Amino acid sequence: MPPPRPSRRRVLGSLAGAGALGALSAAGCAAPSGVASGKTRLRYWHLFGGGDGVTMAAMLDAYQQSHPDVDLQAATLAWGSPYYTKLAMAGAGGRAPEVAVLHITRLPGFAPGRLLNPFDLDLLAEHGVTEADFPPDLWRRGQAGGKQYAIPLDTHPIVLYFNTEICEQAGLLDADGRLVPTTGPEEFVAAIRAAGEVIGGPGLVVETLGADTVGPWRIFWTLYSQTGATMLSEDGTRMTLDDQKALEVLEFMRMLSDEGLIAPRTDYAASVGLFSSGQGGFFINGEWEVSTFLNNEVPFSMTRLPDIFGSGRVEADCHSFVLPNQTDRGGPGNEAAHEFVAWLLKNSVDWAAGGHVPAYLPTLEKPEYLDMRPQSEYRSVIDDVVLDPPAWFAGSASALEIELGAVFSGVFTGSRSPENALAEAKSRLQDLLDTPNPFGETA
Structure with missing residues (x-):
């Protein structure tokens, strides 16, 4: 981890x-x-x-x-x-x-x-x-x-891990043992449901909460970027968030929780443990957990996160x-x-x-x-990775990821509505834009 x-x-x-x-x-x-x-x-x-x-x-x-x-x-x-x-x-x-x-x-x-x-x-x-x-x-x-x-x-990048035994039982693998591709939210949700029916529980594992969690940010940024929309201007000084597309993504994230497709209260360690123990057919996370699952002899493989909202772009x-x-x-x-x-x-x-x-x-x-x-x-996926917006407060372990990760966590757990999360995310993003870069400007 x-x-x-x-x-x-x-x-x-x-x-x-x-x-x-x-x-x-x-x-x-x-x-x-x-x-x-x-x-x-x-x-x-x-x-x-x-x-x-x-x-x-x-x-x-x-x-x-x-x-x-x-x-x-x-x-x-x-x-x-x-x-x-x-x-x-x-x-x-x-x-x-x-x-x-x-x-x-x-x-x-x-x-x-x-x-x-x-x-x-x-x-x-x-x-x-x-x-x-x-x-x-x-x-x-x-x-x-x-x-x-x-x-x-x-x-x-974040990727889609899948339990090969569960997905085989659910009829989701092709003759070569690879995951059958899906396109759009309906097909992806159908695959999650099929995996969930095999295990008798949520078919998808994601990180939803925890101290300074960024998993919800990664999922939001992936799905939102797939729509083709942007968050900041190219120079990183102005908000360009598309409210309609952002709300569509947040409603999809909330639906995963409301319909029992994910466990709504799962921190990072628990998410790794759930997938590792066979309590999830799919797992959305960074590719860096591959060694964990290989060492634990989990029956799994990995693939790109599918095109859910119009492209194959993924956070990285x-x-x-x-x-x-x-x-x-x-x-x-x-x-x-x-x-x-x-x-x-x-x-x-x-x-x-x-x-x-x-x-x-x-x-x-x-x-x-x-x-x-x-x-x-x-x-x-190297041709479709989408990095954080170009701003001094963005990037790994940054204020942007932690601030917005906390907001979008509430969408998964049910403490925030998609509308409330969008309004709060825009407020926090504007606060970051209004804060001077403490490192100074480029020489």
């Missing part, structure tokens, strides 16, 4: 704190500087824990073995708000690590040009990585002011590599950072084992990735 989510107060407080501390020296944030004689120091900060952390550690070991001339100093920091606060402080002080990981949706809030340095695309190309190797939309989201500040490693984020601001960036350390990023991208088949879809397109064609089941079953 994903790391613990920060509280709303902690999210907003840490954002403000990072802005206030931006002028301070970040010497205390830098990794240890002891470098083996004759080696190039390469400091790398990331937030991967759990199964992701194990996979990343193995990749770093392989990199180090093949690069004995590099002194790799990797640091795993606390996921979410604490990580981003420390990264911002390090960049503000100009004494940051050579390379770090950033959710690409957090880029607008990281004042590219001040807290981050741009990549040298010519240097990256010397190591065999170019713009043509990535989906255009993911590459574009890594840009600011005409420069490239983030290089995508993966995309991690993207782990990306960034170059935190260094006052004197350049030289061997900077070149090592570019080569390091290129090496990890070219070896991202290993990274895909944890469920993430590699953003480096050549990886998607490698036989060892195509043979990886069920991880390769939903790879086509």
